[in-house]
Amino acid sequence: MAAVVAAAVRDADRYRPPTLTGLVDLLDRQARERPYARALVVGGERVHLSYRALAALADDVAARLGGAGLRRGDAVGVLSANTAEFVVALFGAARAGLVVAPLDPALPMAQLSARVSALGARGVLVGPPVADTRLPVQAWPLRVGVSRAGTASVTLDVGPAAHLPRAAAELSGDDALVMFTAGTSARAKMVPLTHTNVTASVRNICATYELGPRDATVAVMPFFHGHGLFAALLASLASGGCVLLPERGRFSATTFWDDMRAVAATWFTAVPALHEILLDRSEQEYPGPQAPPLKFVRSCSAPLNTATQRALERTFGAPLLSAYGMTESSHQATSEPLPGRGELKQGSVGRPTGVEVRVVGPGGIPCPVGVEGEVWVQGPTVARGYLGDADETSYTFVDGWLRTGDLGLLDADGYLSLTGRITNLINRGGEKIAPEHVEDILAGCPGVAEAAVFAVPDATYGQRVGAAVVVRDGEGVDAAEILRYCRDRLAAFEVPDRLEVVDALPYTAKGGLDRKAVQARYAP
Known part of the structure; x- marks a missing residue:
């Protein structure tokens, strides 16, 4: 029998995911109903930025971008570490109707320039710590000032916008983001994600972990990647939670537990390599009883071996939930459920979350339960294809299904276990x-x-x-x-x-x- 698994329907009486239509209104409900609640805790000084203040800053940026003649559906880059500047630029550009392309500030300038040119971005909003701005389009430095009293201001000078046709010609006002897949400047693919994709992804993540206003986390993963952007930032803010942005906008194992305590974190998400670092340093740095009580810890973006999973759970006293996703599926496609919401199966990456997952053999024929094949994903989070790459699009996206290139198998309960990657x-x-x-x-x-x-x-x-x-x-x-x-x-x-x-x-x-x-x- 074909193994086709649909996401479980969560008990609507227990949890309702946030209502939104995309990046444009993601902050609106919280800014309206809980205006003075913490949205962000910023930097080494850990000053608080409320939902009302964050929304006001985003509106200010949107007005300035609109005043510069940028039109709905135009693409702009955002080049910054995990700072308040990134968050304000993201939501400001979205509220102006623009399509945002998060960029990795650690890339060499030649690779950054190649990506900006390939996309056809009209300009790049630049936050700290970026200093070199020799880009093929205008760099628009953006700075956010936040006082201990909670007042905030933004500095932004939007110069002339470029007119580079390139892949941006394929975008429209329905698009929210362009994410770059892993690879060199020549091979990195551009994935357009609509506001519908974003909405589905954020709601699925919130529903999987039942995130709400009492939750808080530390931004461990970079926001230019779907893992950090969707799971840590967008899902937290959409559900009314709080995100701490570490000093200099980067993860630091040395300050991590102090950051977790400072924001009273209830969860965090990271790749296995960072979990390993925290585990290796736990004897000296984990605060034990002084650590904030965690609902769960999440791992995604790479395989996590079961020995590490067990050690992390023993050390941190919380369930470790493995998840699976990719850029082309707006991040999360499957996850282990919260305790009490389903069985935890170590070694698996859980059940589908709001999508369908199929394991197929040669010719796209679905495999029986327990038989290895390629993992395919279908649902509202799946992108329509790649920008400017018709050949890759026709190969990877087949009749609404995303061919992930990952090998795996499904068990009788619909849990997915990954076994490798075809190209590896x-x-x-x-x-x-x-x-x-x-x-x-x-x-x-x-x-x-x-x-x-x-x-x-x-x-x-x-x-x-x-x-x-x-x-x-x-x-x-x-x-x-x-x-x-x-x-x-x-x-x-x-x-x-x-x-x-x-x-x-x-x-x-x-x-x-x-x-x-x-x-x-x-x-x-």
């Missing part, structure tokens, strides 16, 4: 090996903190299995012990032929393992 598979003499599976085993070895598995070219087998592992400080485990551990738990052809203990692994700006860098560094 290692072909060792015809045996297909998922690096993610081998990494999960390696990470379970006592003393191993992180692991990366990659293909090593081989004249006989085509490819062999290579691995680079990071050992926790003070642990005496060596390569021979790690390989013995693997031989007891992996098929013979899956055991790494080459294993190297290294000091650190490369990660992308979004917090995922940088597999290209791993391959270049360790495979030759």
